[in-house]
Amino acid sequence: MRIGELAARTGVSVRALRYYEEQRLLVPERTPSGQRVYPENAVDRVRMIQHLYAAGLPSRSIEPIMPCVASGEVTPELLERLRAEQRRIEERIDDLVRTRDRLDSMINAASVYEGRTCPR
Amino acid sequence: MRIGELAARTGVSVRALRYYEEQRLLVPERTPSGQRVYPENAVDRVRMIQHLYAAGLPSRSIEPIMPCVASGEVTPELLERLRAEQRRIEERIDDLVRTRDRLDSMINAASVYEGRTCPR
DNA sequence: CTTGCCTCTGACGTCAACGTGAGGTTTTAG
DNA sequence: CTAAAACCTCACGTTGACGTCAGAGGCAAG
Structure with a gap:
């Protein structure tokens, strides 16, 4: 498979693939x-890269992760390192959940005032 | 409170506060x-800004969110807009959860080979 | 009054993940 | 065989959230 086809099949740009x-x-x-x-499995690897990004x-x-994704070794x-990155991702998740909840209480608090004007 | 104290109390740089x-x-x-x-409540507002970033x-x-955080109106x-951002955050959370799970199965699959060498 | 720290306004530098040509070669379709 | 489409290598541009440095002014202590 050449670069154009891989780009089309993964949805990333040709430039991005060259960057990878x-x-x-x-x-x-x-x-x-x-x-x-x-090779054929490049499609999956690109998707993995996108997810990690x-x-x-x-x-x-x-x-340092990618060469082993293919080999399985x-x-x-x-x-x-994988576990460390996983922990960092979980921290990000917790952070996002907290922010979502904060937004939630903002929305609930704000709904009380629905119809009023926001000073600006 | 002057800018240096606010920076110290929030952990963000003076430059960042000027940027805000x-x-x-x-x-x-x-x-x-x-x-x-x-003012005193700037500490909380800075933390809110950091969470949203x-x-x-x-x-x-x-x-457009911040002026109303203070007023409550x-x-x-x-x-x-708040609800839209909340939805986007939830999508990011789902995405991260999927990536975490993917990492999880990678780690499990890899553990089988523990002790082998990763070709490089 | 001057030393030292904090603050001010520009304004250029950085880093990551690409975008966007320029200018030239290779592959494919007719 | 030729023209279009895809590909190649530089190499500079972009965006966002700041870092960093220059040069100048403000302020409490000794």
């Missing part, structure tokens, strides 16, 4: 003429 | 000589 290679998150093979060639992980944190250090 | 003013998230009074003077809201989304449009 630059960050060594997803390094494709090359044809003799230099064109990138991705969405979880707030920077490239630097994703990079792992060192104890990497395992610890 | 630039974005009109927290506009202080001024002494005749031009120094910023914040942490929830992924940009300044533009926070700005609100327009129907603002109420809708």
